[in-house]
Amino acid sequence: MTRRKPDKSTRHHRKPRFYGGDGTNGNISRVSDKMHKAYHLLFAWAHPAAMVAGILNAQWLCHREVLVPIPTEKLPEVLAFLESIGCPVHEDEIGITDTHRILCSGDEVADDAK
Numbered sequence: 001m002t003r004r005k006p007d008k009s010t011r012h013h014r015k016p017r018f019y020g021g022d023g024t025n026g027n028i029s030r031v032s033d034k035m036h037k038a039y040h041l042l043f044a045w046a047h048p049a050a051m052v053a054g055i056l057n058a059q060w061l062c063h064r065e066v067l068v069p070i071p072t073e074k075l076p077e078v079l080a081f082l083e084s085i086g087c088p089v090h091e092d093e094i095g096i097t098d099t100h101r102i103l104c105s106g107d108e109v110a111d112d113a114k
Ligand SMILES: [Zn+2]
Pocket: 011, 012, 013, 036, 040
């Protein structure tokens, strides 16, 4: 019987180092090695969020929805607007992190959470 190796956990820089992303916790996601390689295979050349969203919208997502990157500081305003027009979005469903919440509040982000 062949035993499959567990997929090791790797560090992904949410904002790439070449765009000034650092190694603090808020900029790092722990992802499986397999998923990490797949992400960079698909999106390495197109990091800006709008370009990634464009690819996902054009080829991968249902035409009845559209993925739009929103600057974190505008998130509360956008969520309130969406609710006002009958399209409520729940933060839990869209992957909002504690770092996003801190940035939305206007508070300083501690170095280990940036
Ligand atoms: Zn990465």
